[in-house]
Amino acid sequence: MRAIAxxxxxxTRVSEMASRLLADQxxxxxxxxxxxxxxxxLQAGALVGRxxxxxxxxxxxxxxxxIANLLADFAILVRALDGAARSFFVxxxxxxxxxxxxxxxxxxxxxxxxxxxxAQLVDMGPYGRLxxxxxxxxxxxxxxxRRLERTPFAAVAREARRIYEERQALFAVDAAVDRRxxxxxxxxxxxxxxxxxxxxxxxxxxxxxxxxxxxxLRYRFSYGLPPAQTxxxxxxxxxxxxxxxxxxxxxxESVAEVIARLPRVFAAxxxxxxxxTDATLVLERGGxxxxxxxxxxxxxxxxxxxAYLVLREKLLRQLRxxxxxxxxxxxxxLIRQATGIAAAFVAR
Numbered sequence: 484m485r486a487i488a489x490x491x492x493x494x495t496r497v498s499e500m501a502s503r504l505l506a507d508q509x510x511x512x513x514x515x516x517x518x519x520x521x522x523x524x525l526q527a528g529a530l531v532g533r534x535x536x537x538x539x540x541x542x543x544x545x546x547x548x549x550i551a552n553l554l555a556d557f558a559i560l561v562r563a564l565d566g567a568a569r570s571f572f573v574x575x576x577x578x579x580x581x582x583x584x585x586x587x588x589x590x591x592x593x594x595x596x597x598x599x600x601x602a603q604l605v606d607m608g609p610y611g612r613l614x615x616x617x618x619x620x621x622x623x624x625x626x627x628x629r630r631l632e633r634t635p636f637a638a639v640a641r642e643a644r645r646i647y648e649e650r651q652a653l654f655a656v657d658a659a660v661d662r663r664x665x666x667x668x669x670x671x672x673x674x675x676x677x678x679x680x681x682x683x684x685x686x687x688x689x690x691x692x693x694x695x696x697x698x699x700l701r702y703r704f705s706y707g708l709p710p711a712q713t714x715x716x717x718x719x720x721x722x723x724x725x726x727x728x729x730x731x732x733x734x735x736e737s738v739a740e741v742i743a744r745l746p747r748v749f750a751a752x753x754x755x756x757x758x759x760t761d762a763t764l765v766l767e768r769g770g771x772x773x774x775x776x777x778x779x780x781x782x783x784x785x786x787x788x789x790a791y792l793v794l795r796e797k798l799l800r801q802l803r804x805x806x807x808x809x810x811x812x813x814x815x816x817l818i819r820q821a822t823g824i825a826a827a828f829v830a831r
Contacts, residue, residue, distance in 0.1 A: 494783045497791045500556055501778050504794055505801075505826040513805050514818045516678050524549075524802045546588070546803050550579060550605045553795050560788055568679055568785055571671040575792065579605055580613050581664055585635070585657055587615070588643075591624045592653050612636070624656075636716055639663045654706070658698070658716045665691055665718040675785075682786045688722035689773060690793075693766050695724055696749060699732055700741065700759045710734045738762060760820075767823055771797055795822075 516523055524545065543551070554576070561572050583604045590600035597619040603800075604615065612635050621627040624647060632642035639660055646659040672680060672687050695717045702713040714733040719726055723746045735741050742753045752769055756762045770793070777790040801822040808818035 487529070490783050490785075490788075493560060493788060496559060496563070497778075497787055501791050501794070504791075505798055510801050510822055510824055511819065512804065513802070514808070514815050514822070524806050544603075545806050547605055549799050549802055553609065553799050554579065554605075556795060557792065558610070560792075561610075567671070567676065571675060571683070571785070572669075572788065572792075573610060574668060574671050575789070576607075578608055578664060579610075580607050580611060581639070581660055583607070583613055583615070584618075584639075585633075585660060587618050589653055590622060591621070591627055598668065599783060602779055617769055636647075638667065655716075658702075661694075662697075662716055662718055663711075665694060666720065669718070669720045679785050682782075682784045683789060685722065686773070686777065686786050686789055690723040690770060691718050692719065692724045692749075693770050695721055695729060697766055699729065700738060700762055703733065703735075703741075705759050738803070749763045764820070764823055771823070 495665055513523060519702070520633050537765060543688070548554070557572075557576050561569060561576070564572060574665070584604050587600055589595075590597075590603075600619060601615070614630070614634055617630055618627050621630055626639050626645060628644040631637070632644070642663045643656045643659045646655045649655075668687060669691065672684050675683060698717055702708040702716060703710070708716075710733040717729050717733075721729075722734075728744075732741050733745060735744065738759060742750055742756060745753065749766075749769075752765050753762060756765060772792040774790040774797075777786050778794065801824075804821040805818060808821060813821075
């Protein structure tokens with residue numbers, strides 16, 4: 484009863500927002516549509532929250548405008564939280580700021596002009612903590628990471644700097660940033676009070692497990708990384724996939740061998756999968772289905788908020804894939820695969 488009273492307003496707002504999420508059939512209609520695709524995609528992504536502002540949106544890419552709409556929903560929900568719960572969700576939203584950081588790092592590595600880098604960034608509004616001007620003014624990646632160590636992103640900076648000094652590769656730095664993000668997300672879960680932690684913990688642990696498994700398959704079989712390096716780049720936390728099991732899985736030589744050694748919760752839906760691409764589709768859809776189940780349940784609390792945000796981000800990715808696919812003239816089936824609604828996997 485305490486949770487119902489505490490989160491009554493948020494539960495109402497989440498229900499309102501969730502009612503406007505798009506089903507796979509609606510995404511498919513956008514893929515096959517013959518109207519102004521950019522306008523239709525933007526309208527589909529607006530949902531609730533932020534209203535279009537022609538002056539503010541001038542010069543922004545479609546993706547930037549879609550993310551701005553998602554962040555408007557995010558701001559509505561975060562404003563109604565306090566304490567450790569608010570800190571958790573503010574950190575969850577940090578994923579978009581870390582995307583900005585990766586864009587800056589990528590630009591610095593190829594000597595892209597600061598103005599061009601800035602044009603690609605997402606405006607985080609009041610939730611922005613990244614010192615963008617300071618970072619854009621650095622001479623190289625090494626200096627950028629040193630400056631970053633004096634910010635709230637110090638832990639991310641230290642890990643990324645160590646990896647960069649060892650390998651001088653953007654992929655490795657990106658992986659280090661992502662790894663640190665999920666590790667700190669788990670730490671924020673541990674800071675929640677008992678009931679909130681019990682509710683959010685399993686959902687976040689499942690997200691980490693799925694992310695670790697996706698990374699393990701990609702690092703080993705798409706990028707060809709050795710077992711030790713693969714294991715090092717994984718998040719040292721989770722529920723079903725504990726560190727010892729991840730270490731063992733990292734030593735295997737094929738996707739099929741990895742699937743055969745997985746706990747049933749992952750092995751069953753992955754049965755028969757032989758490629759990393761197919762495994763990615765199955766694992767992502769599994770995570771989305773879990774979020775959909777929580778969102779449709781009668782639960783009232785933080786897990787329902789996170790489930791909505793996960794599905795809102797899913798929609799962002801799908802709309803981005805539709806926009807890019809239509810702009811480049813890709814076949815509808817290829818766009819469906821990119822959005823995760825490929826017919827072969829819908830039933831999984």
